[in-house]
Amino acid sequence: MTSRNSIWWKLPGVVIWMTAVGLLAAGYTSGFGLFFALLGVVAAFALAGSLEALPIRLSRVWLVAAGAMGITIGISWFLRGNSSVVSLLGSEVVYAITEAENWFMGVLCWLAPVLLSARRYSMFLTLEAASLVGIFSSVLAAHRDGSIHRPFFLTDWLLERNYDPMPFFLGAGALLGILLVVWMLSRSSAKRTLLDPALLIAMIVALFLFLPDGKLRQLSAFAGGAGGSEKDKKEQQHHGGQGGKGEEKQDQGQNQDPNPSSGEGRKSFPVAVVSLHDDYQPPYGTFYFRQDTLSNYNGRRLVRDASGKLDTDVGMPFPAEPIEVPLRDRADVAKGGKERLAHRLRTTVALMTPHSKPFGLIDVAKLEPAPNPDAKRFERAYKVESIVLDADFGTLLNRSLGSENWTPEMWHHYTDVPEDGRYREIAEQAKLLLPAHLRGIPIAQALAIKFWMDKNTTYNLNVPQVDEDADPVASFLFGDRNGYCVHLAHSAVYLFRTLGVPARVSVGYAVGSRQRGDGSTILIRNGDAHAWPEVYVRDLGWVVLDITPEKVITPPQEEKVDQDLQRMLGEMARQTPGSPKEENPPAGDGDLRKALAEALQGLSKAMVPVILFTLLALYLMKFWRRMEPRFCSPSRLPVASYRATLDSLADLGFYRDYGTSREAFAKRLAPQAPEMVDLTNLHMQAALGAAVPKVGREKYLALSAAVARQAGQGIQWWRRVLGVLHPLSWWKVS
Amino acid sequence: MDPSTTPAPHPLTPAAEVARVLGSRLRAAIKGRDEVINLILTALFADGHVLLEDYPGSGKTTLAKALGESITDPNGNHIAAFRRVQFTPDLLPSDITGVSIFDPPTGRFEFRPGPIFAHVLLADEINRTSPKVQSAMLESMAEKQVTVDNVTYPLDQLFFVIATQNPRDLAGTYPLPVAQLDRFLFKINMDYIDRESEVEVLNTRRERRSAPSGRLVSRDEVIVARQLIEQYVYVHPLINHCLVDTARNLRSHKKVLQGLSTRSLVLMIPALQSMAMLAGRDYVSPQDIHYLAPYVFGHRLVIAPGAGDMKKVVHECLAEPLEHLTRMTLAGQSPVPAPPADNFPAGPVN
Structure with missing residues (x-):
């Protein structure tokens, strides 16, 4: 001890x-x-x-x-x-x-x-082991698809064959878990229960089936737009997969719970290369690539507009032929060249990971197909013509908000907020930051809210995940105000709208202009995924008004872009396609995890009759053991009746412990059931004596019944019923 | 009752009667020592000897004397009922075996038997005497005979030794080696008796001074009882398996330096039979093994220094074979495991 x-x-x-x-x-x-x-x-x-x-x-x-x-x-x-x-x-x-x-x-x-x-109790060792295995496996599960820091040789051979490396990571986790369990069990000399291996197996199956699946659903729900609408299955896999998708990666990357994945542990990888056909410096210092937008307040949170009439500047498919995007206001600005507020800019986007929808430098005016320069390296490529802003905030101040063409319904759509007085309170508080003469100007008010949020929020990736159904704002804004871009963008939009500023949340990628260096290529990495608020400025369209908190607990990705890599990828993206390679290698399209899940599901279906049958067999066995003394041969009687008695005692929870003799067990029960002593003696005499005692069947049955009756006297009725129903109570009888 | 339906008396009944008489007389003489009395009777019926490890004044002389005096010898030869020998360092073998003395009238040497010629011999503090005396004593215990001047004199068939040694106060002693301890069937550690018994000892000191009246047991009855027990208490083959497995466990136990001899297992059988008879059974039960194992095996093992409690080691090694034996009783008709097939070489042997 x-x-x-x-x-x-x-x-x-x-x-x-x-x-x-x-x-x-x-x-x-x-x-x-x-x-x-x-x-x-x-x-x-x-x-x-x-x-x-x-x-x-x-x-x-x-x-x-x-x-x-x-x-x-x-x-x-x-x-x-x-x-x-x-x-x-x-x-x-x-x-x-x-x-x-x-x-x-x-x-x-x-x-x-x-x-x-x-x-x-040694049984709880299983619980301890299960906790450990759960932790380790879920941490390893976060490594799926090689999205995080890892030795690349571990998974590249799998990815090359189009296998999802996740099952292998999970397998490694499970193996580690088994080793742990072995260690834990071996450190105790206590006897094992049958439950241990069964629990272990169930746990591993559960890890395979439920944990990754749940993750996939979360990811894909975000990928298709916050509301979670239709998307094809391939997409889902890849979203869970290469994490190519924009903002959800940022939204969720850090939330992939078990994780070295967020913060310092995360390894970034490129998701796309954008080549600028012309030089351009965005006025706010960041290239924003919009992929999707959330503008419809559905009573709980912002979701994508489902009507298809609004937000027509996003949601296009990949271009098979040139697609013109209606940009009502900005197009005119680009045309009219008195003061240069915006101009057209052509870019080529080469995707390195699958995406569900195209994205482009804001604002996208036209999409055109482009040949894939290298099918081995790039998923696909397309050309984008954008109308980019040159105006900075100073020139915006004297402009009004919203479009002249908007109907009242559209106005309402873009200014709809939760009915909660606290937003108004904060908005009014923010307005006080402005000099008195500016307080009436809508854009100034919006800027005031931006400044207020910059001051009063903290950028922090380590906060609870934003659920797809939950409102990300209230708990953030009226709570500790720790959050990341999703919280910030949504909160800003709510506050803008509270003041009547038409606003929406856009999602996609944001790349600092410093990252571009002096080349004409912008490398977009998974960590660049972002969500930001936008307000509609008359004649200019949607203008980014991003929040940049002064206080930062977990800094966003700071890693410097490798300029050589950026240039090299840019050159690759510009190449004309060489010999056509198969776009989708047919070999090994099998998603191992999915196949496994299907197999396990089939197995679990098959398990139902097996379990029922087993249960029936167990009950039959129990019944037979209890009834045997009435039918068996006289020579068998001492064993059968004694065993039946032990079974009925087991139903009541009385078991002979390991190392206790039968006589000692009978003695323990003697105060309650004195007949047990006689029955035990008869049994022992028959088993170890020279001859079977000459006692009639009635005597055995009477003794057995008396013991069962007496032993059950002090026990609650429900406990006795449970004992009778227990199919395996006789298992431990010995 | 119809005589035809009256069950024939169990063949063990005479033995049980002897045990009952002896037990009740001993219990009347010694209070609070029922367990020791039981063990001593077990040893008596198993034809073994007992080593008591205790302190002075614990009632062992009273016990031995009561036992000796309860056994009469109507044939009345020279054998005494009870003798007590206090072993000292200067004791000589002839002091206990007896000597041949020259008888001038006949001109011959005549053997004068020593105290060893008794039914019950109390060898007090056996570890205080020299190895020479110890070995003479042990020959007589094992062979039931003494040899003086190359003449061998048989001891009585009943010959029963209760030896004692003091577990403390070991200065100037000759501790018995394991080989000699092996001659004793049991080694019993006696502890102080409980409070009630001790009070009763004081209360009943006057009555107990005179030998209790009532039925005595004759020497022949004890001899017959021994034979009956050997014959009629059934030892199931599984019991033997259990004993052998226990011995093998003990031999391979890492804290045991020297394991059990086969002889100790052989000696164990009559002890188990006697124990079963005393418990009113005509078969040996696992609990007999569980109960007797520490007494029979304990002093035959050499345990690594610092290994702790001997009893614990024995029970550790006993647990698994005993549990197996217990479980086998539910196994049905043929609980004896089949012996392994003989491994004759299949092909020609070069």
Whole structure:
């Protein structure tokens, strides 16, 4: 006992758990939260060690842990949701406090009861193992499609053959998990239960089936526009896959829960190359490539306009032939050349990962097909003619908002906001930032809101994921104001609209103009995915009014673009197609994961009759064992009647423990069921004596019935019913 | 009752009666030692000897004396009922075996038997005497005979030794080596008796001073009981499997330096039979093994220093074979595992 409790014995467990929790937390929280998560592991081991010796019921421990977790969640909910606390302490402080509290208590409240239970009952070792396997596997699952930092040789051979590497990563996770389980089971000499392997298998199947699938659905839902409309299956896979899609990658990349994927651990990869046919510097310092836009407030959040009449500047298919995009106002500006506010710019986009819809430098006026310069390297290419803005904010101030051609319905569409007075409050507060003479000007008001948000929000990737159905704004704006582009863009649009400024959220990629360097090629990487707010300025159309918070907890991707790579890819994109290569290699199109899921689903369907049959067989077995003494031969009687009695005792929860003799078991039951002693003696005499005792069948049956009746007396009726229904109660009888 | 339906008395009944009489007399003489009494009776019926490890004044003389005095010998030869020998370092073998003395009238040497010629011999503090005396003592225990001047004199068939040694106060002793400990069937560690029993010892000191009246047991009855037990208490083959498996476990146990001899297993069988008879059974049950194993095996093992409790090691090695044996009782008609097939070489042997 003493040696088992020494720190050296526990050290491997502490290290393994710290590794697991560290991996998990690193993806979700800041360094501060990570530190407290690790502290939670140590505290959990200490607590479990000190509770181990005390006679505390496990159910109490679990209840207390659940209660503590509830209180923790309540406190952080209060802190984050209370704007007066946030403004008093500052959003970073509130964030740090709540993260530390949540992670520390979360780890403690889960791990300590698990550890304690596992030390009491070997069955709970499975739970401990399952937690570990779950953590490791989900972390590995985040590596699917090679979207994150990894040794490339691990998956490139799979990707080349068009296989999804995710099942292999998951397999590695599962293997790691099995090794862990073996370690955990071997460290205890306690006897194993049959449940362990079964649980383990179920867990691995669940990991394969549910975890990645759920992720895919989330990703693809975003990919098709926030509302989650129709999209083809191929697309879905690839969205989950190469993460080519624009904003959802940014939206969700950091939220791919288990993750080294966000923050510093993430490895970026190129998704597209854009060649400028002419030199251009955007006035706001960033190239915005719009792919989609969300403008329809559906009562909960902004979604894509489903009517097809609005937002006609997005949502085009890839061009098979030239497509003209109606740009009502801006086209005129580009034509009229008195003061240069905008001009036409031609670009070529070569996609390196699959996308569902084309994107282009704002605003796209025309799409034209282009040959794929290198089918091996690029998915497809197309030409874009954009009308790009030259005007900066200063020149916008004297302009009015919205289009002259807009109907009242359209106005309403672009200014519809939740009926919540708090937006108005913030908007009015923001307006106060303006000098008095500017407060009446709509564009100035919009700018005021931008400045207010720059000042009062914190850029932070480690915040809960934006659910596709949930409103990303209220909890952000009236809470701790920690968030990333999706939160910022939506909040800004709500606030703009509150003041009557027509606004919408656009999604796509944003590349800083410094990244372009001095070449004519812009390399777009997965990390450049972005969402931003836009307002409609008369004659100019939709103008980006992005929010750039002053306070940044997790900086967005800072990695410098490799200029050589950028130039090289640009040259490749400009090449004319060489010998035509097959666009879609037919070989190995099999998505291994999908095939596996189908196989497992088929298997689970087949399992139903198998399980039913097994159940029936078990009940039959149970029934036969109980009835056997009435029919068996006299020589078999001592064994059969004794076994039937043991079975009925098992139904009531009485089992002979390993190493206890039959006589000792009978003696234990004797106060309640004295006949058990006689029956045991008869049985033992028949089994180990020289001759079978000459006792009639009635005597055996009477003894057996008496024991069952007496033993059941002190037990509640429902417990007895459960025992009778238990198909496997006889399994452990020995 | 119709005589034809009256079941014939069980062949073990006389043995049980002897055990009952002896047990009740011993329990009357010694309070709070029922377990030791049971073990001593077991050893008596199993024809083995007992080593008590205890402290002075724990009632072992009383016990041995009560046992000796409960066994009469109507044929009345020279064998005493009970003898007690206090072993000291200067004791000589002849002090216990007896000596041949020259008898002038006949002109011959005549053998004068020593205290060893008794039904029940209490060898007090056997580890205090020299190895020479110990070995003479042990020959008599194993062979039931003494040899003086090259003449061998048989001891009585009943000959039963209760030896004692003090577990502490070991200065100037000659501890018995394992080979000699092997001669004892049981080694019993006695502890202080419980409070109620001790009070009762004080309360009943006067009554217990005089030997209890009532039925005695004759020497022949004990001998017959031994034979009956050997014959009629059934030892299932599974019991033997269990014993062998336990011994093998013990031999391979990493804390055991020297394992069990085969002889100790052979000696175990009559002990188990006696135990079963005392428990009123005519078959050996797993719980007999569980109960007796530490007493029979404990002093025959050499355990690595610091390994801790001997009893724990024995029970560790016993658990699995015993559980197997217990489970086999539910296995049905032929619980005896088939012996492994003989491995004769299939082809020609070069």
